[in-house]
Amino acid sequence: MxxxxxxxxxxxxxxxxxxxxxxxxxxxxxxxxxxxxxxxxxxxxxxxxxxxxxxxxxxxxxxxxxxxxxxxxxxxxxxxxxxxxxxxxxxxxxxxxxxxxxxxxxxxxxxxxxxxxxxxxxxxxxxxxxxxxxxxxxxxxxxxxxxxxxxxxxxxxxxxxxxxxxxxxxxxxxxxxxxxxxxxxxxxxxxxxxxxTARPVRPAPLERPGPRFDDTRVDVVALHPGADAALARAAVQAGARAVVLAGTGVGNANHALLEWVSEAVAAGTVVGLSTRVAEGPVVPTYGNGGGVDLVRAGALSMGGLPLYQARLLLALLLSEGVPVDRATLAPHV
The missing domain is CATH 3.40.50.1170 (L-asparaginase, N-terminal domain)
Known part of the structure; x- marks a missing residue:
């Protein structure tokens, strides 16, 4: 057999x-x-x-x-x-x-x-x-x-x-x-x-980008000694629906940018708060134009998400009409 x-x-x-x-x-x-x-x-x-x-x-x-x-x-x-x-x-x-x-x-x-x-x-x-x-x-x-x-x-x-x-x-x-x-x-x-050797923890998937993603503008503005709000204002005037601030340290700016954040958020522009530092999360800690004041003015902390991934996340959410707030960002940042 x-x-x-x-x-x-x-x-x-x-x-x-x-x-x-x-x-x-x-x-x-x-x-x-x-x-x-x-x-x-x-x-x-x-x-x-x-x-x-x-x-x-x-x-x-x-x-x-x-x-x-x-x-x-x-x-x-x-x-x-x-x-x-x-x-x-x-x-x-x-x-x-x-x-x-x-x-x-x-x-x-x-x-x-x-x-x-x-x-x-x-x-x-x-x-x-x-x-x-x-x-x-x-x-x-x-x-x-x-x-x-x-x-x-x-x-x-x-x-x-x-x-x-x-x-x-x-x-x-x-x-x-x-x-x-x-x-x-x-x-x-x-x-x-x-x-x-380690498995990433992933949130529920988002919808794939549609054609509106192509033209959804999100800009990055870096902070440095003496920075003002001119570039941030120019970004919005050029059509940016959101601006990510590459803050100093744990996510800080200055009084000129703080004033702009208040104006921009009130006008409907999303402001993300990231850091120009290579590693470490945004941790709002300081007042007098620092991260605590920026968040109080309406900026959204991007947590430990790298600067340019934070920019992309905001672009995807905005292009799909998802309300961008702390709750929608929380699983990703």
């Missing part, structure tokens, strides 16, 4: 959505690196073991060129691929300049357990020591791994895995450019495979 044969489990399938960045860049005659390579070209030089990988070309831009419209296209493309039953996970190849914003937006709206992983490179594709192929292989491994399910949007770079929220590019040229504020990576990719 012939022995029974157990069916092999289906192979993991990962879709790589290419958007450009250094990982897709090559040097032009003048020496400047420009994103040119397609998904097929990125995938052609790397091996992915037992994972089935397919590529999708969406954009081919340095991430310093991305606007809200392009971020919305990426969010829609990720949702389309995640919705396919046969897809295990999605990788987005992306420039490092604004990866922290795209990753955070994807995490805010991701409504599936399937992993979404962003990666890129610090050295262009035509450089002999380019880190792109290795980073891409590792990102595919993360997206295919059961360990990464339920973790939301992640950044995989140089063997480290980061949760989207709180992660920033902290070094312009280092091989390991990302760091999570007040924390560390939640996992690693090594010889033994993908290992997740």
């Amino acid at each position: 012939a022995g029974s044969k157990t069916d092999a489990p289906p192979r993991a399938r990962v879709v790589v959505i290419a958007t450009g960045g250094t990982i897709a860049s090559s040097s032009e005659p003048g020496g400047a690196a420009v994103a040119r390579r397609t998904a097929a070209q990125l995938l052609g030089s790397a091996g992915y073991g037992d994972v089935e990988v397919e590529g999708r070309d969406l954009l081919n831009l340095g991430s310093y060129l991305l606007g809200h419209h392009e971020l919305r296209l990426i969010a829609d493309a990720v949702a389309e691929e995640v919705a396919r039953d046969e897809v295990t996970g999605v990788v987005v190849s992306h420039g490092t300049d604004t990866m922290e914003e795209t990753a955070f937006l994807l995490d805010l709206v991701h409504d599936s357990d399937k992993p979404v992983v962003l990666t890129g490179a610090q050295r262009a594709a035509d450089q002999p020591d380019s880190d792109g192929p290795r980073n891409l292989r590792e990102a595919v491994a993360v997206a295919a791994s059961p360990e990464a399910r339920g973790c939301g949007a992640l950044i995989s770079f140089a063997g480290r895995i980061f949760a989207a929220r709180g992660t920033r590019k902290h070094h312009t040229v280092a091989a390991e450019p990302f760091r999570t504020l007040d924390g560390g990576p939640i996992g690693r990719v090594g010889p033994a495979g993908v290992r997740i």
